[in-house]
Amino acid sequence: SDPNLVARATAAKAALGDRVFVLGHHYQRDEVIQFADVTGDSFKLAQQAAARPDAEFIVFCGVHFMAESADILTTPAQQVILPDLAAGCSMADMAVLGQVQTAWEHFEDLGIAGETVPVTYMNSSADIKGFVGRNEGVVCTSSNAKRALDWSFEQGSKVFFLPDQHLGRNTAVLEMGFDLDDCVLYDPHKPQGGLTDEQLRNARMILWRGHCSVHGRFTLDSVNDVRERVPGVNVLVHPECRHDVVQAADYVGSTEYIIKALDAAPAGSAWAVGTELNLVRRMALAHPDKQIMFLDKTVCYCSTMNRIDLPHLVWTLEELVAGRVPNVITVDEETAKHARVALDQMLALP
Ligand code: 13P
Numbered sequence: 001s002d003p004n005l006v007a008r009a010t011a012a013k014a015a016l017g018d019r020v021f022v023l024g025h026h027y028q029r030d031e032v033i034q035f036a037d038v039t040g041d042s043f044k045l046a047q048q049a050a051a052r053p054d055a056e057f058i059v060f061c062g063v064h065f066m067a068e069s070a071d072i073l074t075t076p077a078q079q080v081i082l083p084d085l086a087a088g089c090s091m092a093d094m095a096v097l098g099q100v101q102t103a104w105e106h107f108e109d110l111g112i113a114g115e116t117v118p119v120t121y122m123n124s125s126a127d128i129k130g131f132v133g134r135n136e137g138v139v140c141t142s143s144n145a146k147r148a149l150d151w152s153f154e155q156g157s158k159v160f161f162l163p164d165q166h167l168g169r170n171t172a173v174l175e176m177g178f179d180l181d182d183c184v185l186y187d188p189h190k191p192q193g194g195l196t197d198e199q200l201r202n203a204r205m206i207l208w209r210g211h212c213s214v215h216g217r218f219t220l221d222s223v224n225d226v227r228e229r230v231p232g233v234n235v236l237v238h239p240e241c242r243h244d245v246v247q248a249a250d251y252v253g254s255t256e257y258i259i260k261a262l263d264a265a266p267a268g269s270a271w272a273v274g275t276e277l278n279l280v281r282r283m284a285l286a287h288p289d290k291q292i293m294f295l296d297k298t299v300c301y302c303s304t305m306n307r308i309d310l311p312h313l314v315w316t317l318e319e320l321v322a323g324r325v326p327n328v329i330t331v332d333e334e335t336a337k338h339a340r341v342a343l344d345q346m347l348a349l350p
């Protein structure tokens, strides 16, 4: 990256010292990751944000829903900053509070709301987390989805899983032994989700029709193709991938899991990795003794993660040095109060 920008970021960070704490999600660009005080998956970053009450400013190099969660978990005196306000998440945008409330009211009319536990993936807006907290549910991430579902099925006999259908289905079917038929897909753009009352009554998992557009690009063909090209390859994917892709893979896990698996892999082994490209490239560079490749033939960055680049980080840090606080992410206290219940429930999972 531009040496001048590197020098400016270094100087601004040094001038701020312990007043600033920079968090970097694994999907961030290398030019940004080099300035992160801690890197992690979304679960680790939520924990880390909560563990730094002394830092005045939390600069979150990630996407909007992560910064919102950090704001909810930090003290009122701390400010959470997103270096580019346009760094959103298309999956999080697929669940809007009004639509979710409409679905829930329908479940109430049917008499199934009482037995249904709402679970939302971290990749959702604070509004959705607030809804889940108000209705005694839990937040999960890709590294604790099974534990969150185990807990939820102790509280009720059904789960309403938001917004990632794939994480919900993959966890229920591949990790908990559910049948595919135990899961139904609720489409917010269809009346009553496109489901009959009977389907809703019989389902154990009601999955919201949301997905990650980045992980959605990996297909069964990508898996078959790499197995043909690279004999003995290990296929390692994120659980946001489609069900058939995860089923055909050898290993599945969160970004933190993927890193640990690649770190531990023996020299000479071959790995096709189905997750965001910044992470896969970084791992390939870090392990030249292993053959680490991207699962798909086409490149596939998360365009919103990529919006946070070094110029945005430099601007953010220099503004802070100048005494201005840009791009503060704040969740209103009423929403935060309920969302915190659902996040704390996640952090307390065994
Ligand atoms: P994790 O950080 O939980 O692996 O999730 C990946 C992701 O898509 C974040 O947006």
Ligand code: SF4
Binding pocket: 063, 088, 089, 090, 091, 092, 123, 212, 213, 214, 215, 276, 302, 303, 304, 305
């Ligand atoms: Fe959202 Fe997918 Fe990008 Fe993660 S990788 S921020 S889920 S669009």
